[in-house]
Amino acid sequence: MSANAQPVAPVAPATKSAALLRTDGVSIQFGGLKALTDFRLSIQQGDLQGLIGPNGAGKSTAFNVLTGVYQPSQGEVFVSGTKVNGRKPHQINLLGVARTFQNIRLFRALTALDNVKVACRAQTALHQSRMGVGAKLANAAHNYADWWKALLLTPSFQREERRLTAQAEHLLEVMGLSHRRDEEARNLPYGEQRRLEIARALGSQPRVLLLDEPAAGMNTREKADLMVLIRKLRDDFKLGVLVIEHDMKLVMGICEQITVLDHGETIARGAPAEVRSDRKVIEAYLGDSYLESHGGAA
Template sequence: MPPLLTLSDLTKTFGGLSAISNVNIEVHQGEIVGLIGPNGAGKTTLFNLITGVYIPTNGSLTLHGEVEINLAKASPHEIARMGIARTFQNIRLFKNMTVLDNVLLAFHTHVNYSMWEAILHLPSFNKKEAQLKKEALDLLKIFNLDRKRDTLAKNLPYGEQRRLEIARALALKPRLLLLDEPAAGMNPQESAELMELIKWMRKEFNLTILLIEHDMSVVMGICERIYVLDYGSLIAEGSPEQIKNDPRVIKAYLGEV
């Protein structure tokens, strides 16, 4: 079976400077894969390439399935509909919308209304809206946010904003979920709870997960494989144990362990 996602000789330059250089990565169905490296190594640039924010200078990105899809030729909203969702290092919610509306907005990417259904609020429209609201509330309940459905996103504590962002990403019904530093700003207890949540999400939603993270307890605790970037190039790939003991990774990122 081919990988779910393949990056082949992926390169991205800005003004002649390489942010990503000849990167090769495979992510297989059902895996939790880590992407680590120093600040400025190119990790978020790689996520932006996968999700269509940037177009690669060279190389290819392929989403495998019944039909192989060249992601480099798709727009961000098309990629989202294909089954790739993400969260961001800096939380990007619609802060002046309610918790419920943030999630409903994501669910709506999978529903098509005719103009007349929406304008006239026909029974078919009302039925679809009711079903979406139920699904959104069910999802919020999983993340213990259902009681705050009418709260503006900006008024949530940081940890709840992070959970809402993950819930909104899941509302896109992805096959591949990209998590950009999900443990940022969390204390050790919250990080431990996050690890359990990620493992549960993988099983419950049949997800494949690629995550960027600086918290090594999270990376080493949940990832089956880890890729390491430095100055835009891959310097290592392997199991957590292999990465932890790789001299190149220790020198570039982990320090003496």
């Protein structure tokens, strides 16, 4: 820490058990590169937090650690109090953490509806596979029975299909995508593909939603709509939300707490007003021009 640096605010003082997602001193290195150092975060239900910083600061790496794509070299990650170090991404998803990606990762040749249905179905299947040996056998028998049900289009198979379709249709509606229901994902405009990714993430019925640059490539109008939508999702689905975003208007406009990374280190954390007038944040990321154009004072 430099001589004039202020200590970073501690993570929210909420009880540990209340946190939906929490990290404790997480660090990760790639060879000699420290991509993330002593990263601390705590997300509760109802939170809408931001994670910002210059290119290469470690934001996506943080998401990858939180979702089990990368294992931390040091430190611990907890989902609703359960330590998840060593768990696979789908296991962490089952515990209630869903994400979108900086580079959209849809099933491009599937329809919008099927993209969301896949996530709804995977969630159902994952719940069925929380198992002991007895449950495993029951599950295998169940899967075998399901195979026959699917082949014969039995009433119970059709009922389950209708349930998944209704669930996926509801999520498309929430995301303003009902009119794209039967279109292939690859044919949707970019902004709608981003919203479809969010619908798909919601299909896994998460408690925490991690959005990696959700507004990238959107026009001003789409960004304004997205801001309203993210807040609504947080409230209606009772989520905790963490957003990585370079669009400062969006981040400062919706987030109640913002963590700022630079070279893997947390250089600031606080409310938007505190963060945007923090000298370290201005130097590392926002630049004096941001300060001038927004009339702030360091």
